[in-house]
Amino acid sequence: MRTARIARKTHETDIEVEVNLDGTGRYDVATGIGFLDHMIEQFSRHSLIDVTCRIEGDLHVDQHHTTEDSAIAIGQAIDRALGDKGGIGRYGHAYSPMDETLARVALDISGRPFLVWKAKFTQERLGEMDTELFEHWFHSIAQAAGITLHIELLYGQNNHHVCEAIYKGFARAMRTAVELDPRKAGAVPSTKGQLGG
Template sequence: MRTGLIERDTAETRIRVGVNLDGTGTYDVHTGIGFLDHMVEQFSRHSLIDVEMRVDGDLHVDQHHTTEDSAIALGQAIADALGDKGGIARYGQAYSPMDETLARVALDISGRPYCVWRAGFSQTKLGEWDTELIEHWFQSVSQTAGITLHIELLYGSNNHHICEAIYKGFARAMRKAVEIDPRKGGAVPSTKGILGG
């Protein structure tokens, strides 16, 4: 099994994140931010990546550190579980509809982090979560997991639907990208022989 575990303690957050890329989509998520919990749970369920996430952050200050550090640790755990990335499909993409909303996510587990965000929200909060932090969450995951990530909202009006469609699209794209392709015989999917160089 391809698993990763990250424990990260700073003056701002204490975090434990574990993933199993060959899981069934089970999750145990507690960040202290209800809507963020809901989105990480959606990611786990639809990617089939098992996720354990425990965050004790300085929410008395604001939500920035908890949001950012949860994403950093998740990305690190995914990178740890991927190892040298031998045999993976590498690329993934998904169109994700939710009622009136349609999002598109495409990604490459390239080892070259880059996040393109073409989405937005018309309200400042979802539950108690600041919507300006959602883009930052994806930027942080892509940075530490080494993912080239493109997220685009094609259309939509309900902010909850927009966020959920994006997370589910990311999940479905990750599910495809981390899968082992038996035809590759464990080879790293790059003509250079490495990913990220």
């Protein structure tokens, strides 16, 4: 089983994350930010990656550190669970509709982190969460997991739908990218013989 656990404690957050790449989409998420919990749960359910993510953060300051560290720890856990990445699909993409909204996500588990973000929100908060932090969440997970990640909102008006379509698209793309392809016989999907660098 491709699993990993990350525990990290700083002056800003105390976090424990576990992932199972071969899971069924089970989740146990408690970040202290309700809308962030909802999005991480969507990621888990639609990627079929089991995710446990429990954080005690300095929310009396603001939501930045908790949001950032949740993405870093989940990304690190995914990277660790992938090992040498032998046999994985590596690439994934998804169109994700939600009512009037359509998002497109494409990614490469390349070991070369990069984020292209082409999405905007028209309100400052969703629930109690600052909408400017969503781009930072994806930047942080791309960096920690070594993912080249392109996210684009093609169209949409409702901010909740925009955010949820993006997370679900990311989940579906990750599901494809981390799945093992038996035809690859465990080979690293690169002519270099390794990913990254």
